[in-house]
Amino acid sequence: MVRGRRRIGKSALAEEFAGRSGLPFAYYTASPGDPQAELSQFMDDIAASTLPARDLFAESAPGTWNAALLQLGQALPDDSPSIVVLDEVPYLMERVEAFEGLLQRAWDRVLSRKPVLLLLVGSDLSMMEALNSYERPFHQRGTEVVVGPLNPAEIQRMLGLSAKDTFDAAVVTGGLPLVCAEWPRGASVWEYLHQALGNPLSALLVSGERSLAAEFPTQAQAREVLQTIGSGERTFTNIARAAGGISHSTLSRAADLLIAKGVVTSELPLSTRPSKERRYRISDPYLRFWLRFLRPHMPEIERRRGDLTLRRIASQWSSWRGRAVEPLVRESLARLVPGSAAVGAYWTRGNDVEIDLVGADRAPVAGKLHFLGSIKWLENSPxxxxxxxxxxxxxxxxxxxxxxxxxxxxxxxxxxxxxxxYGPDDLVRAWQPALARQTVWEIST
Incomplete structure (x- = not known):
């Protein structure tokens, strides 16, 4: 069961793996269409596959998904390995009645008895997690694999950048392979943005809209709330006000949906005392950058005035980057500092006390604080x-x-x-294999 956010490369990875394996395989991608039309597409894809008994689907067309999944088992070889990929499984879970039960029945009766690798791929994180949850039909029948973005060490290796420039690339691309692939090796963030903003079809520009269109096709309220959070609003009250004064119940429903899909993260201050001062942020660095700087100005980019967008980014870059890098710094320190099970931040309602880094034994209410820290991410100011x-x-x-x-x-x-x-080099080291991580904390103590 392979999950990961949209545009992360799950489908390309599965296709590449199946092709390189040299084994017979079938690849089907579901879409948010009519279940019967999807069934016809499934049969066509199996018939066009490299499975040795694929002609079964050309000779006999099953009329239901239950029959199709059982017949798929008959089309698989008994004595040699094969691969079957069912991509965008959440669409089937949503639109095919009792699909999880049908899949469980086909797996238990036929598929599990064959030497087949079944890959269930999906971008709706909440639904893919639910697929393997307790009391669901397919519970504990598969292994979960999470495909994440490229981490800072991988970005540095791919793009040939200094540690400082690596974090610039990380907060802009979010580690999305398609966006990183456009980045000329060794180029600065400004060289890359100049190139990408000059092409309205660049992955930097189109990936955000394609992700939102697939994730929230009809939820206009959720998209409006997402844009408001992306613009920089972090508290419930400020988000409601900036989103046009929507009601608290409407905002709560939209926020719950965004959090369930993994698009928005909800955070509480980390300290030894409980707090209700909740903040919200966009989980994905790329989407955070896209919502803040690109989506509101797509018309000017499309009329070939990306230079105006670039100038706007440059004028706000220092303050925006300082906040955008904070979650990545915290995640890096959680990997670097021994014994810190949680690394978060602390703030009060009026922000009169705000601490960028809090290391503790647990979150959000800690039993013991391990360290407190500050982040200063300026170009020439130590x-x-x-x-x-x-x-x-x-x-x-x-x-x-x-x-x-x-x-x-x-x-x-x-x-x-x-x-x-800690400096940029130390933070990149946090993402390298464990043997490469001798932390500054260990050296200093």
Whole structure:
């Protein structure tokens, strides 16, 4: 059961794998159409496959999905391996009555007795997770595989960038392979954007709209809320106001849908005290960039004025990037710092106390704090005494203990008194194989 967000390359990966295997295989992709029309397409795809007994579907056309899945088992070889890919399975789960039960029956009676690798692929994360959940028909009958984006170490290796430029690429592309493939090797973020914004059909521009069209074809309210969060609003009240004053119940339904689909992340402050000051952010860095800078200005890009968009990005880049890199920094530190089961952030309702990094034994209410830290991601400004003093003041507002203080800086550190310091090279190292990770924390302590 293969899942991952849209445009991540699941289908291409499955197709490439099946083709390279040298084994007979069948590949069917469902669509949000009429179930009977989809059944006809399924039969056509099996008949056009390389399965040795594919003629069964040309000779006898099953009239139901139950019969088609059982007949598929008969078309598979008994004594040699084969591969069957069912892509966009969530469409079948939505539109074919009791599809999960039909699949379970076909698997138990026929398919599992053959040497076949069955790949169930889907982009609706919540539905793919549900496929293997307790009390669902297909529970524990398959192995879950999550296809994620390229991580910073992979982006650096693919694009030949410095660590600093790697994180620029990560917050723009989100690690989407199709977008990264457009990035000229060794190019800066500005060289890449100049090229991509000059082509209205570039993957950078079209991937966002295609993802939303497939994910939310009829949910206009959810798309409006998503755009509002993408514009930078983070709290429930501000999102409701910026989205045109929609009711709290409407916003709650839209937010729940976005969270269930993995498009939006809901976060609480991490500390030893419970809090209700919830914030929302776009989960995918690429979609965050696209919603903020590209979607609102597609008309000017399409009329070949991408230079105006590029100028707008440049004017807001420093402040936007500083916030956009924070989730990636936290995820990197969770991999780097020994013993920190959770790395989050802390804030108050009025933001009079805001701490970028909180390492703890668990979240959102910690039993023990491991470290507190600040992120300074500016081009030519190091983390200095002023930043260190502000971090120490904020620590006093969170805990009476002398919890270790750490700094993450794009441009180095010019102060003392910190337990650990992390730069772009350290953060990239977090994503390399375990043997390559000797952390700055371990060195300093």
């Amino acid at each position: 983390f200095d005494d002023h930043d260190a003093a502000a971090l120490a003041r904020h620590r006093a507002a969170v805990t009476d203990e002398l919890v270790p203080l750490v700094a993450v800086s794009r441009s180095g550190v010019s102060c003392t008194g910190l337990s650990a310091v």
